[in-house]
Amino acid sequence: MKYRYVVAFQLVGVVKPNADLEGATHELYSAQVRAWLTGDLDTLPSEVDEAAAIGSLLLTTVFCGKESEGTPEERLAQEIKALRYRRKQKTDGTAFLVVQAEGNIPEFNPQPAREIAGYVLAIGDAPKNEIRSRHESAIQGLLAAIAVGSEHLCGIKKVADSVTFVREDGKPLYCYSLTGSASGYMQLPILKDTWANIPHDARILSRHQALVDAARLLTRSFAESRDPLLAFLSAWCGLEIFVNKNFKSYESGLLAKLSSGPSSPMPQRIIERIRSVMSDKYRLNDKFSVISGELADAGAEPDQIIFESIKLVRDKLLHGENISLTNLPTVEAQRLLRKYLLLHLRNNGM
Structure with a gap:
C-alpha cells in the first residue's frame, strides 16, 4: 500500500x-x-x-x-x-x-x-x-x-x-x-x-556523528517555546555536545600550527608533551576557547565571554540555586550554537 x-x-x-x-x-x-x-x-x-x-x-x-x-x-x-x-x-x-x-x-x-x-x-x-x-x-x-x-x-x-x-x-x-x-x-x-x-x-546535520545530536538539540530548543527551561537546556546541551565532540580536531589543528608555523615553530616533542599533559586538563571553557579561536578569530573573545556567562547560569541551575526561568539566556545559547555549527560546516568543507 x-x-x-x-x-x-x-x-x-x-x-x-x-x-x-x-x-x-x-x-x-x-x-x-x-x-x-x-x-x-x-x-x-x-x-x-x-x-x-x-x-x-x-x-x-x-x-x-x-x-x-x-x-x-x-x-x-x-x-x-x-x-x-x-x-x-x-x-x-x-x-x-x-x-x-x-x-x-x-x-x-x-x-x-x-x-x-x-x-x-x-x-x-x-x-x-x-x-x-x-x-x-x-x-x-x-x-x-x-x-x-x-x-x-x-x-x-x-x-x-x-x-x-x-x-x-x-x-x-x-x-x-x-x-x-x-x-x-x-x-x-x-x-x-x-x-x-x-x-x-540537511544531509550532513542528519548523519554526521559529530554534529547530529547538537543540531537536533538546537532544533528542539526552538520547538520548546512553551517551556523556557527545556528550551534553554536543549540549546546548552547542544552547545556542550558540539564542543566536546569536535574539540580534538581543533586542538590538533592548533598544535599543528604551533609545530609548523612560519615564526619559530615548536619542536614536535614539545607539541606532543603539551598534548599529553593537557589531555585530561581542558575545562569546557578551554575547549570552547580553542574552537572559537580557530573558527571565529576576531569574534572569539566576545563569544568566550558569552559562553562563560551561559555556563554560569547552567551551573547555578544544576547546583540548585534559584534562577528566574523568564530570564534564561536561551537566545544567546541558540545563537552561539547556530553560529559555530555554521562556521564548522563552512570551514571544514562539509
Missing part, C-alpha cells in the same frame, strides 16, 4: 518567502522526500486539510448520527473552509517549511471502515508512527539546516502532520484513533543563498 506523509512547520521569526522562493523545492534521499517553502498553507496537498476536517467532524459526531444540514460532502467542504480561515488568522504573513515523503508499506485492512464518495474512513490502528519514524532523521536534518542557516529564526511550530494511505483502487484511506490528550521577535525572510544550502546542510 502506498502512503504520503506531509508535515508542515511554521518558522517563527521568518516572513513569508518572496516570489523567488515561494514553492522552491528541494528533493532529498533519492526523491523520497521533498521540501519546500511557502507563505500559504492553503497550497498543501488537498488530503492534509481534508483529513484534519474529517477528524474535526468526527470529534463533533457529525459522522456518527448527529443531525446536521447538508450531505457529508457539503459538511466536509464547509469544515475545510472554516479550518483554513482559522489557520490564516493565526499564521498569516509567516513562512512555513513543508516536507512530503512518499513510500510503500505492507497492505493492512483497518476495521471498522466506511466507504464515502472519494475516500475511505477507518477507525483503528494504522502504522502512522512507523512512517513518521522512517522519515524522522530527514526532517530533523532539514529543520537543523534551517535553524543553522537562518539567523532570524526564533521558533519552530508544527502546524500540520498528516499520513494518508492510498488503496490499490486509488482511493485515499484516512485512519483515525480516538484518543485525547510570550516572547517578541521581528520577522525577516530566509535568504536565497540559505535556501540553496539546505539540501547539503
Whole structure:
C-alpha cells in the first residue's frame, strides 16, 4: 500500500518567502522526500486539510448520527473552509517549511471502515508512527539546516502532520484513533543563498556523528517555546555536545600550527608533551576557547565571554540555586550554537 506523509512547520521569526522562493523545492534521499517553502498553507496537498476536517467532524459526531444540514460532502467542504480561515488568522504573513515523503508499506485492512464518495474512513490502528519514524532523521536534518542557516529564526511550530494511505483502487484511506490528550521577535525572510544550502546542510546535520545530536538539540530548543527551561537546556546541551565532540580536531589543528608555523615553530616533542599533559586538563571553557579561536578569530573573545556567562547560569541551575526561568539566556545559547555549527560546516568543507 502506498502512503504520503506531509508535515508542515511554521518558522517563527521568518516572513513569508518572496516570489523567488515561494514553492522552491528541494528533493532529498533519492526523491523520497521533498521540501519546500511557502507563505500559504492553503497550497498543501488537498488530503492534509481534508483529513484534519474529517477528524474535526468526527470529534463533533457529525459522522456518527448527529443531525446536521447538508450531505457529508457539503459538511466536509464547509469544515475545510472554516479550518483554513482559522489557520490564516493565526499564521498569516509567516513562512512555513513543508516536507512530503512518499513510500510503500505492507497492505493492512483497518476495521471498522466506511466507504464515502472519494475516500475511505477507518477507525483503528494504522502504522502512522512507523512512517513518521522512517522519515524522522530527514526532517530533523532539514529543520537543523534551517535553524543553522537562518539567523532570524526564533521558533519552530508544527502546524500540520498528516499520513494518508492510498488503496490499490486509488482511493485515499484516512485512519483515525480516538484518543485525547510570550516572547517578541521581528520577522525577516530566509535568504536565497540559505535556501540553496539546505539540501547539503540537511544531509550532513542528519548523519554526521559529530554534529547530529547538537543540531537536533538546537532544533528542539526552538520547538520548546512553551517551556523556557527545556528550551534553554536543549540549546546548552547542544552547545556542550558540539564542543566536546569536535574539540580534538581543533586542538590538533592548533598544535599543528604551533609545530609548523612560519615564526619559530615548536619542536614536535614539545607539541606532543603539551598534548599529553593537557589531555585530561581542558575545562569546557578551554575547549570552547580553542574552537572559537580557530573558527571565529576576531569574534572569539566576545563569544568566550558569552559562553562563560551561559555556563554560569547552567551551573547555578544544576547546583540548585534559584534562577528566574523568564530570564534564561536561551537566545544567546541558540545563537552561539547556530553560529559555530555554521562556521564548522563552512570551514571544514562539509
